[in-house]
Amino acid sequence: MDGPTDKTASESDCGTIRRRLPPAERRQQIVDEAVRFFAEVGLDGKTRELAKRLGVTQSLLFNYFATKDDLIEAVYEKVYIGRLSPDWPERLTDRNVPLRDRLMAFYSEYSALIFERDWMRIFMFSGLAGASLNHRYLKHLGDVILRPLLSETEALARTDVRPTMEDVWNLHGGIVYIGIRQHIYRMPAPESPDDEIARAIDKYLQFFGIERDD
């Protein structure tokens, strides 16, 4: 009554309704959609709704993940991984390049990576939930990015006021807050985040009397 029901299920238009994927591919498909899903509705999103978005049965999810927590863990890892590039520490400490340029390069790349709705929201959800990956990430960020950044600032500071770790966190927080406003609170984004980042960096450097070409 309702249209040509092509029972063969392979569906002539194999674009969307395809079934029976190779396990690795399906698993990845599930995680990908789960990232979007949980980022949107929170970690209490229901497995049945996620399955519906995937066009798949809810029970299938449990063939790939023993429990919902396992799936969430996979979401965490998928979204946290690669968010801190391993070559940033050395680039941030390369004193052949002016500190301002290093900071601009870093925060320009970093913001492009993190000012993304899925990441921002899952990071916040996992932070609120007290996920260990969240703590480890922040500790890593502090150890591997911000603390070296403090050393670099100290090495160039020309004022009597000495930079502290809190100053670096303030720089970092002011920048990250752009993404929070945009993706957590859904406020309008600044036209050019890089410009705002540049101003935040200049404000920071100027406070310690560091010139543009130091």
Place this chain on the structure above:
Amino acid sequence: MDGPTDKTASESDCGTIRRRLPPAERRQQIVDEAVRFFAEVGLDGKTRELAKRLGVTQSLLFNYFATKDDLIEAVYEKVYIGRLSPDWPERLTDRNVPLRDRLMAFYSEYSALIFERDWMRIFMFSGLAGASLNHRYLKHLGDVILRPLLSETEALARTDVRPTMEDVWNLHGGIVYIGIRQHIYRMPAPESPDDEIARAIDKYLQFFGIERDD
């Protein structure tokens, strides 16, 4: 077997097990505990667990709030209310006082109000949930605090670089991020937040060439 079970239920120690409160008092008690509860576990916290914390039946909650959403709305209002003092706008624009002092006074008071776990977390939960109160609060903050603050900065700025709304948001975000680190991510707090606030403000003012006594 188990101790003197004082069946009269008024409980000699009337500290905790008391029953039959006047409705207004019980309602307030419920909201107070709900704030702590939802701040801790999130808005998907279960009414049965909240009731257990109150030492009360779950069904009692629904005598005071028709639905769980109503209770959450009461939590929102309880926690949002009074968070933006109405006399701040005029104090922030009182040009008889140096801008630095005005900023310090404001952010010192404001941070004392908002650097509190229950508020921080409920604000974040409600923001992620897209609650309208959250949007209204942020719009109000922008209109009534930050925009005037931009005007005050403009009036005193001595540099060729003109302050923008984004600069004010950056100042604000850097400060608020202290509370986010502490209460959302549960990182250790700075010893004296007021000192960090002062540095953030000085950094901001100095960027626009505003002196301490302007």
Place this chain on the structure above:
DNA sequence: CGCCTTATTAAGCGCTTGATCAATCCTGTT
């Protein structure tokens, strides 16, 4: 004290949840 109002409870309804598992039916191989 005994009554009467009503704050509170106990029981449970209908539905949804995460999770299970035997039964399907694609799909590559022969």
Place this chain on the structure above:
DNA sequence: AACAGGATTGATCAAGCGCTTAATAAGGCG
């Protein structure tokens, strides 16, 4: 074409959910 393997499904479970309601008992008042 027939088969075998395994990805996928549909039916289902027990637990837990928000919420309802009739019964219970606390406590101020005469």
